[in-house]
Amino acid sequence: MRFPLVISCTLLLPCLALGKIDRQRVVSQFNIVRTNLIDNETTPLQVGNGNFAFNVDNTGMQTFLPFNTLSSWAWHNDSLPTNGELPSDYKGVVRETYGRDVYYDIPDPNLKQATQWLISNPNRVNLGRIGLKYKGKTLDKSLIVNSKQELDLWNGIVTSTFRVDGKDVKVVTQGDFDSDAVAFNIDSDLITSGDLQVELDFPYPPIHSTAYKYEVFAGVYDFPLNHTTTLVQDGTDRTSAHIQHELQELQYFVNLRWPKETPFKLSRNEAPGSASVTAHRYTLTSTSKSCPVAFTAHFSPDQRVPSFPAKIQEKNAKAWNKYWNEGGFVDLTASSNPNATELQRRIIKSQYHVRVNSAAKGQSPQESGLMNNGWYGKFHMEMVIWHNAHWAVWSKQKYFDNIFPELYETFLPSSLARAKYMGWEGARWPKMTDPETGVSSPGDTNAQLVWQQPHPIYLAQLAYQASPTRETLQKWDKFLTATADYMASYAGLNATTGKYDIGPPTIGVTENTPANSTRNLAFEIAYWRYGLDTAACWKRKLHQSVPEKWTHVASNLALPPQIDGLYTVYDGLNGSWWNDTKLNSDPRSLIMLQGILPDTPAVDPEVALRTADKVWDIWTDANIRGWGRPVLAINSARIGNPERAIYHLTAYDYWQFDDAGFAIRGGDGGTPPPFMPGNAGFLLAIAYCVAGWQGSDADTPGFPKDGSWTVKHEGFLKSL
Structure with a gap:
């Protein structure tokens, strides 16, 4: 059951409580105790x-x-395959792309053991x-x-x-x-x-x-x-x-x-x-x-x-004390809302868990952190924002800087080589990869997912917000250049429309779209526009010339597809897709148009708002899993619906954290806790709700002004 949608917000009591927070008092209330x-x-x-x-x-x-x-x-690394196949024998599998044959890192049915070796190696010890x-x-x-x-x-x-x-x-x-x-x-x-x-x-x-x-x-x-x-x-x-x-x-x-x-x-x-x-x-x-x-x-x-x-x-004790005292903090303990204590528990315990699991040098965490070997211990490149953006907006920038841009430095040579092998310019970033070399793990989704490509541009913007200096611009420049070069090169000119398309083949955020017929995914095409525009601005800040191809492709990209005044997952669908259980069971990509994606000319805010309301109607609680709740909360805050934002963060019957405070993925994920993008994405959503985003003015825009929430906070930066 959901709470009724409240359209208006009447200010009954101040939502912000002033004064310095006694952080130790708040943290210590939520020590983890087990007696069984x-x-x-x-x-x-x-x-x-x-x-x-x-x-x-x-x-x-x-x-x-x-x-x-x-x-x-x-x-x-495991021993090599016993049938004589070698990983070096693997060359990829051809998929037609814009009228030519391109080799993708898709499992080769003629090299099953070599393919599996590449998927499962190396593995964490x-x-x-x-x-x-x-x-x-x-x-x-x-x-x-x-x-x-x-x-x-x-x-x-x-x-x-x-x-x-x-x-x-x-x-x-x-x-x-x-x-x-x-x-x-x-x-x-x-x-x-x-x-x-x-x-x-x-x-x-x-x-x-x-x-x-x-x-x-x-x-x-x-x-x-x-x-x-x-x-x-x-x-x-x-x-x-x-x-x-x-x-x-x-x-x-x-x-x-x-x-x-x-x-x-x-x-x-x-x-x-x-x-x-x-x-x-x-x-x-x-x-x-x-x-x-x-x-x-x-x-x-x-x-x-x-x-x-x-x-x-x-x-160790001194270092933990310093960690808790630095950066952002939020105190909900004076709130009368019955959901406040559990929300505070999740905030505090998530902060502990990300410090233990998600603060490596030069590496993003795997989805199960440093607890078990999910996906052979390998992390996923499309998840780096959900894992790590919170460090920046919680003003714990040193943990962000320990990871980036070193991670992209490690993968740049192999990503440049990958793009060249496939016939494109710049760097094509992998999805699931060898953490040292960037060698891609073959897989239908791994090879054809594309929303990780603009991530370096988004992350660079977070770094620049924290430190708006020429040094930051120079430190990130080669990664933005390689990224934007690839994005402009990858988009294909459609001779019929005169616009640039993305795909096919592509696979969308929710990994449930048919790769060989998916063109112009709504979120991905909007993210492409944001990425190319932002990369051009980056060059101007450095007083460098902007490659003409970037601006030409950006201004001529196809727009996110619409049907009946609502955004749709990808081009070619008709209005009946809202009744297709394969797609409507997880339409989070449409929410992301006004979720983590900053404002871009590719997205019409009114259409996005109507689409968000439609998603609210059809995306039922039982189907929302993983990091779905954080992105729904972020979207709700951004469209001016704090009641809905807090509902998504406090739907405790559906989105569960265990007694230790680890997020449970839920749904058909098939993995045990922890699900670290759940904890880290939750912290990112809290930052949006507490401190807002670039262009927002109100304090605590994600908390209802109904008198039941007293939100005391300090040390946050606005999100993008």
Whole structure:
């Protein structure tokens, strides 16, 4: 059921509460507390820094559930196909485009194994499991009672308490913002008696010979002879120990450190070369007679001596405090609206999760973050705005700048080569890709999706808004140039209309349009116009000449198609498409014309408004999934309907966040939480609703002025 549409907004009470926000008070209200043992369908709690995350079960470690330890740098390639096919044999599949044959990265039915290898490689590696063992065996879940676990969000600390055989155990887990390390503090009489120890184990990536969407537990223990681990230093008479793990082309170390007052010793459970599933298991034993004990586990391509755990624990808390105190913040806690508390919970927890999962150096996060291996651990280029635009408008620009434009720098050579191979100028950016080389993963959608192409221009505008300097213009210029060169080159002149078309073949935002007959997708063609116009403005700011082809194509692009005064998904449809369940079950691309897309001459605001109202009528709650709610909220705020905006953000029965605050994708996604574009897109929508967008004047334009919302905010920038 939906709330009735309210057309008018009468101001009853001020929506903005003035005064500095007590951020710690607000954040600490939403600490995550668990009192039941979780299972493999529950999201683990995490510590990490954006490049690295350690995922824990109720023990604060990876004891009875082998959750993952993932990083942005640890990737692995499977063995080559067994039938002799080589990835280099793959050349793509021909699709006619504007009257000529063009090779696209579509699965080749004659090279099935080589195609699958390219799709599934490289894949992200689980760096290892660290858990507890009791009386010589992995601590069994059945022995754990009176469990309580709390994630202190303000300080980034996971505290886990439980009892084993009548004895208390307390584990404190913290990450490090400066390195890929996790620090543990363990307090229990079972440690001093020698009954409770720490174990480390190292899985091997499975052979990804068939298509799949995710691995909850990355890695298997069935191929011990495929990889090696070496005890480099056991810690005897030292405060450190090291294990080297080698998986073909990948080698890395687990570097351990502890205080000299509470020493440990590391031992290998089995002889090297063992074929047992426990062949790569190690035991870390405390040789101290006092508690608590503490150690650091640091994962790195290099052998090194990491920081002492106390140092990491001190730095980690300070770094989290600084994170919460910088940039934007919104406080809804004085609101009387019954939806305010849950909305605040989602805001706070999403901010924690994006810092752990979405703040890598030079990489955008994968859709399942650093929790599990969704899509082999690869991120999707069309999602980079939904993942990362919030950093800029929440005034946390350094996290945005850590990713961009380095990501595009990495992919520029392969994207230039891709466009040239296909017969176009500039850079054709991939969709799902090798994170180091930009090699595209073959797929019908991967090859023919196009809405990622203008993204560098949009992101550059966010960067310039935060820092409107010549340095920003120069830093982004080559990426905008390569992008606009491709966009102008890719559009095809229609001899009948005299206008430039996009496609076929193309696939739209919602990935449900027939590639070989889809021409002039409404959102994509409008985005093309915005991108080319903005790139031309960029050149003028640099006092450079604007390529004539850019302005010619921009001014002669076909307009987004209309039927009966409403926008339609793509050209060639008739009015009956609104009754086509394949299309009307997800018409978000039409909402995006006045969603994240800034104003452009390609979009008629009145037509877009009527279209948004039609979408409200036909896009039912049960069909809205993924990042659909954020874009609907943004659109609603922009068209002056804050009631509808807040409805979309508070439709809790339909858009669910789990107890840890991870967005659930919903619908037919087939993936477990987390769905990081849901969390990050939600934060972007909150920014629109709180601070507005370029050209908006009212404060909190996405919140109803009905007297039930008291919105206190600070530190935001307007969105585009």
